Amino acid sequence: MERPRAVSESVASTIESARASASDRSTPAIQLVRLRKTFGAGDGTVVAVDDVDLEIDQGEFFSLLGPSGSGKTTVLRMIAGFELPTGGAVLLDGVDVTQRAPFDRDVNTVFQDYALFPHMTVQRNVEYGLKVKGVGKAERRKRAGEMLDAVRLSGFGNRRPTEMSGGQRQRVALARALVNQPRVLLLDEPLGALDLKLREEMQGELKAIQHDVGITFVFVTHDQGEALSMSSRVAVFNNGRIEQVGSPRDIYERPTTSFVASFVGTSNVLSAALSERLLGVAAPHTLRPERIRVVDATHVLDDHDVAIDGVVDDVHYLGAESRVRARLDDGSVLIAAVPSDGLAALIAGQPVRLAWPRRAASAVIESVVQPEQQGENQ
Amino acid sequence: MSKSNRHARIAGAIGASLALLLVACSSDSKGAATSTTAAPAASSDIPVASSDIPVGSSDIPVGSSDIPLSSSDIPVGSSDIPVGSSDIPLGSSDIPATDALTTLGKGEGELNIIAWAGYAEDGSDDPSVDWVTPFEKDTGCKVNVKIGNTSDEMVQLMQTGEYDGVSASGDATTRLIDGGEVSPVNTDLIPNYADVFSQLKLQPWNSKDGVPYGVPHGRGANLLVYNTEAFPTAPDSLAVMFDKTAAGDAAGKLSVYDSPIYIADAAIYLMSTQPDLKITNPYALDQKQFDAAIALLKEQKALTTQYWSLYTDQQTALDSGTVLAGTTWQVIVGLAQTDGAKIAAVKTKEGATGWSDTWMISSKAKHPNCMYMWMNHIISPEANAAVAQWFGEAPSNSKSCALAAAGFCDDYHAADDKYWNDVWYWTTATAKCLDGRTDVKCVPYSEWVNAWTELRA
Amino acid sequence: MDVVTVGGGGAPARVSRFFRRHRKASLFATLGGPVAWMLLVYIGSLVVLVAAAFFKIDSNSKVTTDFTTANVKAAFTTGSFVDAIVRSVLIALAVTAVCFAIALPMAFYIAKVAKPRWRRSLIVAVLLPLWAGYLVKGYAWKSIFTPDAGKFAAHKGGGFLEATLGWTPGFGKLAIVITLAYLWLPYMVLPIYAGLERLPPSYLDAAGDLGARPFRTFRSVIMPILVPSIAAGSIFTFSLSLGDYITPRIISGGKEQMIGNLIDQLQQQNQALSAALTLWPIAIIIVYLLGMSRLHAFESV
Numbered sequence A: 001m002e003r004p005r006a007v008s009e010s011v012a013s014t015i016e017s018a019r020a021s022a023s024d025r026s027t028p029a030i031q032l033v034r035l036r037k038t039f040g041a042g043d044g045t046v047v048a049v050d051d052v053d054l055e056i057d058q059g060e061f062f063s064l065l066g067p068s069g070s071g072k073t074t075v076l077r078m079i080a081g082f083e084l085p086t087g088g089a090v091l092l093d094g095v096d097v098t099q100r101a102p103f104d105r106d107v108n109t110v111f112q113d114y115a116l117f118p119h120m121t122v123q124r125n126v127e128y129g130l131k132v133k134g135v136g137k138a139e140r141r142k143r144a145g146e147m148l149d150a151v152r153l154s155g156f157g158n159r160r161p162t163e164m165s166g167g168q169r170q171r172v173a174l175a176r177a178l179v180n181q182p183r184v185l186l187l188d189e190p191l192g193a194l195d196l197k198l199r200e201e202m203q204g205e206l207k208a209i210q211h212d213v214g215i216t217f218v219f220v221t222h223d224q225g226e227a228l229s230m231s232s233r234v235a236v237f238n239n240g241r242i243e244q245v246g247s248p249r250d251i252y253e254r255p256t257t258s259f260v261a262s263f264v265g266t267s268n269v270l271s272a273a274l275s276e277r278l279l280g281v282a283a284p285h286t287l288r289p290e291r292i293r294v295v296d297a298t299h300v301l302d303d304h305d306v307a308i309d310g311v312v313d314d315v316h317y318l319g320a321e322s323r324v325r326a327r328l329d330d331g332s333v334l335i336a337a338v339p340s341d342g343l344a345a346l347i348a349g350q351p352v353r354l355a356w357p358r359r360a361a362s363a364v365i366e367s368v369v370q371p372e373q374q375g376e377n378q
Numbered sequence B: 001m002s003k004s005n006r007h008a009r010i011a012g013a014i015g016a017s018l019a020l021l022l023v024a025c026s027s028d029s030k031g032a033a034t035s036t037t038a039a040p041a042a043s044s045d046i047p048v049a050s051s052d053i054p055v056g057s058s059d060i061p062v063g064s065s066d067i068p069l070s071s072s073d074i075p076v077g078s079s080d081i082p083v084g085s086s087d088i089p090l091g092s093s094d095i096p097a098t099d100a101l102t103t104l105g106k107g108e109g110e111l112n113i114i115a116w117a118g119y120a121e122d123g124s125d126d127p128s129v130d131w132v133t134p135f136e137k138d139t140g141c142k143v144n145v146k147i148g149n150t151s152d153e154m155v156q157l158m159q160t161g162e163y164d165g166v167s168a169s170g171d172a173t174t175r176l177i178d179g180g181e182v183s184p185v186n187t188d189l190i191p192n193y194a195d196v197f198s199q200l201k202l203q204p205w206n207s208k209d210g211v212p213y214g215v216p217h218g219r220g221a222n223l224l225v226y227n228t229e230a231f232p233t234a235p236d237s238l239a240v241m242f243d244k245t246a247a248g249d250a251a252g253k254l255s256v257y258d259s260p261i262y263i264a265d266a267a268i269y270l271m272s273t274q275p276d277l278k279i280t281n282p283y284a285l286d287q288k289q290f291d292a293a294i295a296l297l298k299e300q301k302a303l304t305t306q307y308w309s310l311y312t313d314q315q316t317a318l319d320s321g322t323v324l325a326g327t328t329w330q331v332i333v334g335l336a337q338t339d340g341a342k343i344a345a346v347k348t349k350e351g352a353t354g355w356s357d358t359w360m361i362s363s364k365a366k367h368p369n370c371m372y373m374w375m376n377h378i379i380s381p382e383a384n385a386a387v388a389q390w391f392g393e394a395p396s397n398s399k400s401c402a403l404a405a406a407g408f409c410d411d412y413h414a415a416d417d418k419y420w421n422d423v424w425y426w427t428t429a430t431a432k433c434l435d436g437r438t439d440v441k442c443v444p445y446s447e448w449v450n451a452w453t454e455l456r457a
Numbered sequence C: 001m002d003v004v005t006v007g008g009g010g011a012p013a014r015v016s017r018f019f020r021r022h023r024k025a026s027l028f029a030t031l032g033g034p035v036a037w038m039l040l041v042y043i044g045s046l047v048v049l050v051a052a053a054f055f056k057i058d059s060n061s062k063v064t065t066d067f068t069t070a071n072v073k074a075a076f077t078t079g080s081f082v083d084a085i086v087r088s089v090l091i092a093l094a095v096t097a098v099c100f101a102i103a104l105p106m107a108f109y110i111a112k113v114a115k116p117r118w119r120r121s122l123i124v125a126v127l128l129p130l131w132a133g134y135l136v137k138g139y140a141w142k143s144i145f146t147p148d149a150g151k152f153a154a155h156k157g158g159g160f161l162e163a164t165l166g167w168t169p170g171f172g173k174l175a176i177v178i179t180l181a182y183l184w185l186p187y188m189v190l191p192i193y194a195g196l197e198r199l200p201p202s203y204l205d206a207a208g209d210l211g212a213r214p215f216r217t218f219r220s221v222i223m224p225i226l227v228p229s230i231a232a233g234s235i236f237t238f239s240l241s242l243g244d245y246i247t248p249r250i251i252s253g254g255k256e257q258m259i260g261n262l263i264d265q266l267q268q269q270n271q272a273l274s275a276a277l278t279l280w281p282i283a284i285i286i287v288y289l290l291g292m293s294r295l296h297a298f299e300s301v
């Protein structure tokens, strides 16, 4: 990535005043208190957000991660003010803004579809927020120009949004939001429409910009890799509730619920019964595939190892590593990620023994709704 | 793209292309058809009429039948609205002739006619009003009726050559005769013709050079209708229509018949108010007389609230009291009075315009025998009485009155020759003055059309 | 035969191969029919119409084949004709303005405010009057406008407006504008509704997010985006009004003549002049369409 150093410095200077006013670091930037949102009435009522409590600190890069329909967008829209909560409160910098209209909140949003105004040039799109606030023409022009510089789009000011690529539009949307120096920037899957390479590039860029301007980012995504690599903290949503809040490392390595375990990366979940048999604890456990080894039936186990026999269902070759699906005698399935060399003999229907260190399995709470095996192919 | 989106796009595409032609086509759909109609081939012979009915001259003030027709070019000028008529010679030598039928053959089984609404009822409007079905039964001629809404439309339809005959008013007949659209009629083949009021026979609007071109159907006068509340003492003068003071409450609430032929009404008023114009026939106006009539009509605009062409429009306006006086037909008066309208009607002392309709046979008739049978049927006492009562006009057959409701013929002055003496039946103005003057050119009807359009715009 | 069958594949394959090689031919085969039809019917009738303006009319109102420019000259220089044109254009513009003023909030309500499940019914309701007869609607409005003629009337009270408001525009130009606006309103509502429907809700959110209050959002975001839709709608309302001749006849009792009335009247009596007068609306509509296409009316509908 060839992002020049000067660029992020210029963003930093543009946003400086915002940072200065946000000096009181002890008040959370955002507080959600028993936030609730339902759609519809009667039998068709959908509980989109179910009593969510959350605190997001000043300057955090905070991700809302969860499967489709889990309520992430709805939470974001309530923070922005596009949606009125059915219950609970939204506090920005300690101030209750629950009933305020969007134009009365010091937050800005980057929309999933960017929502750039098609009848305005890029320059005028970026200037729009300033113009509405009554900033003079010269000042407006200058700040918008700086912001376009910052997102590496200087010279594109006179184009229309339709004449730009997806990545460029995404950066215009970013510039249009940031030029207002908000206390909080909300981003709803801003990279969802980009191809993989561009997405990775923009991930780095977004993170750098956030680092430079220091304002709070709330970032919605259903891509766990994106959430883990960019965020200071992550909240995992499931069915309108938060399953777990924590650093990416916590989330990945110490999932507290079976849902988080299987949604973030691929985890095997051992049922309570199986756990009791193998581990002596009657609670569900998760087990990362990469911790499982495929061993000979003759293999002598260490004291701290656990093993179980099964039958190979399927071998999935992924290059250096392969994924072996084995069916256990109780009918459940375990997936093991093993180095591809030395697996030549493994074929479907073959009996096999799986082993892992006792410590590798950690106890979790059984989630009400499990994700539909969605991390499996990642 | 959503479904409604796509619909909107399609609608847009169609709409855009249609928009251009909307205006263009809405009012000239017949342009293509008629512009290709071939002009009638000129033929020199005028058929000798087989009728032995004497050319009856009478005291009817439209006495042009005994004036020799000249075939010289009569240039018409002065208005800037072009009429192609000026260099088309008028005269007998140009009338394309078809011989009248000499013997009546068997019916062809079908008949296509153009009629005023109410002239050819087959019971579909009112089951008890039906003189078409008996005709079909008697003759085996299946009748197809095309309603003509105006004289001009009737002329245009006749020019297509698709029809066997038409019930033409006097403002259409001359054009049909001179244009060669209709043939002379052998009245020997129409037994009921003998009973037609002689006052109606061989008139300028239904004959040429003493040769009958059709059979008279019925007649009516254009009356002055007035609101009895607005005129406690009944008016008797056309001044109500043209003079602000005489109009009184009705000033600004007049209803005028919307046709170029209405210029004749103004001319009749001028005959009594401006005798120095020397108008002797309201259909024979030289340029000066014509200009005076138009000037009068321009003043009348300020007094007028309605120009009617559909009789129900005037009827509604009389009912609601938004019109307090106007030119009307007897039939409207009857209908409005039934509605409860506070109105009465009178034939004005200056005289009045009127109409005498004529059934004519097309020179291109495909079913001439059926048309002859129809012409005989429609002026039979039974049918003639029925039509006259249904439509509201005076019957043409003297024997009809005996069959009509008591008092009907009196109301309509059917047999009252004196009543009709100052009725100027609609006649098509021609460049050759209908009043016999040869020292001036008169303004032909095509000029009347243009002047009227300009006046109304 | 031998030459063609080289490579085999039979007739269908040969045909498809032919079209693949000759793109233009394939384009022609698919579009040729409709385009020919367009040319013949649309352009053809227009040409006939224009040509008719140059024919002379004989004294029996028959069209002759003699050439003259007098009709066109009269159509474009006669004072009262020009007056009628000006009147017609003003009425058509007024109708368009009224339609716009009513259609905008109506379409906005249907597209953005009403519950989605009501939308379909509301659109149907807007379109419903189009199924009613044109004359019926004209006469209905006439009766609504009828003033109270007091003792002169057969039945007291006048029309609906007089009875409820004690006021009526009478049978003049205002009444014509109202009636035409009623008649053509759906043609303005539909494109604006379609435009709003297409307008992503996120634009409105974005404007609010950037600090714009609702009216500002409406003025600076919604309106500019709707311009092409409004232009498209106005093409309908303007051209339908400009060419109308039945409404002015019914409502004003023939007193207020629009260009269509003159054309209609003359079309039986002097076809050539009638055709010449038709050049007016054709020219006006072309100018109008060109103007609207600059507002992207044709791309957006």
Ligand SMILES: Nc1ncnc2c1ncn2[C@@H]1O[C@H](COP(=O)(O)OP(=O)(O)OP(=O)(O)O)[C@@H](O)[C@H]1O
Residues within 6 Å of the ligand: A039, A040, A046, A047, A048, A066, A067, A068, A069, A070, A071, A072, A073, A074, A075, A222
């Ligand atoms: N306007 C609405 N009306 C009715 N239901 C809604 C509405 N908006 C959202 N929902 C419902 O609320 C739930 C949460 O939706 P939300 O958009 O917040 O999910 P999400 O986590 O953002 O999903 P995705 O990743 O697919 O964007 C879903 O079941 C959705 O169907």
Ligand SMILES: [Mg+2]
Residues within 6 Å of the ligand: A072, A073, A074, A188
């Ligand atoms: Mg979402």
